[in-house]
Amino acid sequence: MAVYSTPFTLHHNNLCLQNHPIVALNLHHHRRFSTIIKYVNSSKPNHTTSICVPEHELMLMNVATVLHSLDLTNPDQCVQSYALILRNCRKLHNLQLGLQLHGHMIVTGVDLCEFLGSQLLEFYCKLSTVDDTRKLFDEMSERNVFSWTSVIGLYSELGDYEEVISLFYMMNDQGLRDYKSGKDVYDYMTSIGFEGNNYVKRAFLDMFLKCGRMDIARRLFEQMDSVDVVMCNMMVSGYVSKRDFERALRYVDQMRLKGVMPDRVTYNTILSGLAQVGRFKEAAKYFSKMDGFGELEPNIVSWTAIITGNMQNGSPSRALNIFRKMINRGIKPNSTTISSVISVCTNLCLERLGKEIHGYCIKTEELDSNLVVNNALIDFYSKSQNVNNGARKNFNKIQHKDLVSWNSIRAAYATKGCRDDVIKLLYEMELQGFLPDVITWNGLITRFTQYGDGKTALEFFAKMCQLGVSPNTTSISGILTACAQSKNLKMGKEIHNYTIRNGIEMATGVRSALIAMYSGCDDLEASYAVFNGLLTKDVVMWNSLIAASGKSGFGVGALDLLREMKLNNAQPDSVTMISVLTACSKLAALRQGREIHQYIIRHGLDSSNFVCNALINMYGGCGCDNPQFTCIPYNSLMIIKVLDDCVEIFNCSLISVLYSHVRVNILVVCRKPD
DNA sequence: ATAGGGTTAG
Structure with a gap:
């Protein structure tokens, strides 16, 4: 593992520090202290000690010792010690000591991180006044689920339901949706017979729907004395997000029976759900139902849902056509539509159109200053190789950058192979308080591999693992490609073992990457071995092996595999055709190439431009001049x-x-x- | 305060 020349301290990984003399000393104190606390807690203490010294005094004495010996240069250890004492103050109901400790924490300036904050708050909840607890909670900069649970539980015990609900909304606003704490509050409230008004019920309905607990949500919905269109839409949305369109539609019927008319939101919910799973025909049905229907007329949300649905389901050019149709109808795109369309331009390499849309954004204040639009533009310019005058300019323009902004700008530099810039950006981001996530690392791995620097890709993969970010299937496929790229068979084999140990070798993407890795590392036999070891062989696997054979110069094997594939009742597709045509081209096998061409025409596979390009390539490789193209x-x-x-x-x-x-x-x- | 559309890897 290479050592970075730039400061690179993304995480405090203290595991490797245990042998450091100062840390070891501190650990010693910590262990000694833990033993004492355990002893104090023990229900059957050692007689000789417990008789002469009362528990509380023993605790105080030892706490003082520990506080003096705290190594303030080691924040992790301090946090652990503070937390341990606080827990015990809570258990021993020692309010005074806990407050003293809080004072000590303020004096030493220890960072009230999520963990320590939640421990301190729990102490205040159990032993101190509501006002002091609330004051602490409001002043805390970092709150985790435990903190929220503690304070919500406090108000729910006091029977202050208004505060419970208001905290609940606050928690949801901060993106913390904790099913368990919500369920606890709910159970507590129902157990004491508190019914709550519809506002309260709606808040709980929202929570249960977002946690996917349709059973509870449904019961709650049925208990409502009156329902409005918003609550019905919430139920519809819940089922749509579960991809249960049948039940979602049943709720639409049900709301009519209850005298509530479905509105544009109802239809948009269903429409977008269908579009997201690629059921465009049904989505179009709803779209045309709404068309020309006054209040239900498709609005910008309906159009955007269709556009992004097509975009995300592999039909970007269709998404673009719909966008054009929308513009022609005089409907103005907003930031959501624009960011999606910029993404289309990125994927289709539509440089001119992307720049045109950027021009349009600059003229509109709302679009020009929008975070997501600018993030999309960073990626757009990055893919069109325009880093300094494109991607960087948009990145600098963003007032409040988020993780996506940082990931995108880094990927832009990675596309150009600028390793130093990438590391500098990682460091700068850390100073801003963002931690790299799995998308950060995957982005770097794939971009550096595409650039041809598999070595750097491998380096980032190692860094990712070292920092405790678990690789997912995308990371694995990416790193296998990097192994092939840098012909690192040893690492490739290690990753292969890793996938077996962790049970992720079953994913299709990983399997095909394995086959490509071995052939890329000049071990085609190993590719065949992976393939032969598969219990089920789908068309993707056949295609992977055919491509591997072709690329390794074993064209005859590729053509054999095509025959074998047909015998095994696997249906060759356009990807198969591209690979075998490439093999024919290398073999100058015109006769087989023509046969394949016939097959392509018979099966209507010639509508793909990639297939057509492969045909052109094949005829060219077989030495055919222009007249031969008449058969194309x-x-x-x-x-x-x-x-x-x-x-x-x-x-x-x-x-x-x-x-x-x-x-x-x-x-x-x-x-x-x- | 509550319901519908968005950006970064593949």
Whole structure:
């Protein structure tokens, strides 16, 4: 593991510090102290001691010793000691000592972190006055679920339901949704027969729905004396988020029976749910139902739901078409629509359109200053290789940056392979109080791999593990690709073992990455071994092995696999075609290439531009000149024509040719030469 | 105070 030249202290990992002399000394004190506390707590104390010294005095004496020996340069150890004493003050009902300790904490300036704060608060809750407890709670800068639970529990015991609910809303606002503390409060309130008004019930309904406890939510909903459209929509939304559209629709019927008419929010909820899972036809049905229906007329939310649904389900060009239709209808996009469309531009490498939309944003104050829009723009400029004048400018513009902003700007530098800039940004971010998450590391791993620097990608993977961030399947696939890229078979094998030990080798993405890793490290036999070891072989696995064989120069094997695949009743798809065509190209196997071409036409796989490009490549690789292209479908010929024009007129390299309905609309995306 | 659409990895 390389040592960074820049300061790099993202976490206080104290595990490795235990051998440090000062720390060891402190640990010694800590252990001694723990023993005493354990002894004080013990229900059967040692007779000789307990007879002559009362428990409280013993406690005081030893606490004083510990406080004097606290090593203030080791915050972690201090926190542990303070917390331990506080816990025991609580158990021994020693208010005075706890207050003294709080005073000591203020004097020494120990950081009231989430953990210590929650311990101190719990002490105040149990032993001190409500006012003092509340004062502490309000002044605490970091609150975790335990802190909220303590203070909510306090008010619920006092029977101050208004305060319980108001704290509940505050907790939800801060993004802390804790099912257990909510359920405790709820159980407590129902147990003493407190019914609560509809406001209270609505707050609980919200909580149970967000925790996915449909059973409790449903019971609560049925107990309501009266329901309004908002509460019905909450139920519909709950089922939609569970992807249970049938029940969601049943609630729509039910609300009609109760005399509540579904509104635009009801339809938008269902619409967006369907669009998010790619059920566009049904979504469109609801959309057209709303169309021309006065109050239910699709609004910006309805349009945006359809656009993002298409975007997130692999149809970005369709998302763009819908966006254009929306603009033509005179509907003004807002920040939500814009950020989604910028993401489309990023994915399709639509540089001109992206810049046009950026221009539109600059003219509108609301869009220009929006965090999410600017985050999307950072990524857009990063993917179009414009770091300093694009991504960085938007990053600097953001007043209150969030983790996404930092992740995006770092990825921008990673795209260019700037390792030092990335490390500097990690350090700067830490100073701002943000910790890197799994997306941070995955972003760095994949970008550095794409740049061709698998070594740095591996370095960040190690750093990620060292900091205790658990790798997920994306991290694993990424790091396997990095191993292939840097031909690091040893590390690749280690990762393979890791996946087996942790039971994550079953994920499709990981399996195909394993196959690609071994072939990339020139061990095609191992790729075959992984494949043969699979119990079920889906088309993705076949494609992975075919691609691996082709790339390793074993084209004959790739063609064999295609035959074998058909015999095993696996249906080849367009990805299969691309791989086998590449193999044919390398083998100059024109006869097989033509056969595959026939297969492509028979199965209608020629609508993908990638397949067409592979066909062009195959005929070219087999030494066919232009006349031979007559056997290529009409759309490919057009692409070639456009490609030639492109090179001739603009003198640029073609990176991607996109078309939805080729005869009608061809879109060529170009990149200036580097 | 309560319901619908958003950005970063793959």
